[in-house]
Amino acid sequence: MKTNRPPKYVAKITAKGKSYFYFRRGKSRFRLEGEPGSPAFEADYQRRLNAIAIDPKPPPKIPKSVGALIIDYKQAPEFTSLEPKSQKDYDRDLERLKPIEICKAADIRRKHVIKIRNKVAKASGARAADHFVSVVSALFRAGLDLDYDLESNPAHNINRLAKSESYEVWPQQIREAFEKSSPPEYLMTAYMLGRWLGLRASDIVRVGPAHRETDTIVIRCRKTRKSSGADAHASMSSELKGHL
Secondary structure, three states: OOOOOOOOOEEEEEEOOEEEEEEEEOOEEEEOOOOOOOHHHHHHHHHHHHHHHHOOOOOOOOOOEHHHHHHHHHOOHHHHOOOHHHHHHHHHHHHOOHHHOOOEHHHOOHHHHHHHHHHHHHHHOHHHHHHHHHHHHHHHHHHHHOOOOOOOOOOOOOOOOOOOOOOOOOOHHHHHHHHHOOOOHHHHHHHHHHHHHOOOHHHHOOOOHHHEEOOEEEEEOOOOOOEEEEEOOHHHHHHHOOOO
16 A cells, blocks of 8 residues: 655755655754655665665764764754755765774864865865865854854854855945836835845845835844844835835
8 A cells, every 4th residue: 555654864854834754863964855756856866875784773873972962963943943955964074084083082173174165165166175164164163052062163264266246236326226227116126125224136036015114124043043133224214114
């Protein structure tokens, strides 16, 4: 008889009405691609099963090792409060630490992080390398609070490799020309939100009436999951009253 039970080692987690599937082994979990039955899911699931066949038992937790820190970090709010996609991205970078997971966390130095970062840069590019450093920094920042005998964070303030690609700020004459061009209502609304709130595009497109509190817009950012409040500027408030 056909059932809806997930395959072996797979746990189904529902968040915000959407289902995600994780491969769980011991205290570790990894988000799987797609849904059961899809080609992406089957390929990712089979890859995880093959890894078990090579190493059938989860490695023992060595006290105060990098591997133990990873396990503790994944159970901490700093990790569990991340969006599922961010957790998956973090999992990928934490797996890159496998060669040093048996080492004492307190023995890891800046040079060790940079050495792995350079390998990531060579294989996946500068942005992937910078993300790896950010994740490792978050990991060891948690270690400072979890009594791992760390004197400092070995990934703190490591120089970024990728060049910043910030969008150019519109000068006043361009802004005035745009505002006087009678753009569509939705475009003017998006423009005002982007100009005054300083949010990511993925958060701006979610702003609606529910996020307005008098002359303030409050929204929980998807990436950080922290509330971000910004006092509405007078001109923005008048422009948005008919939209929000």
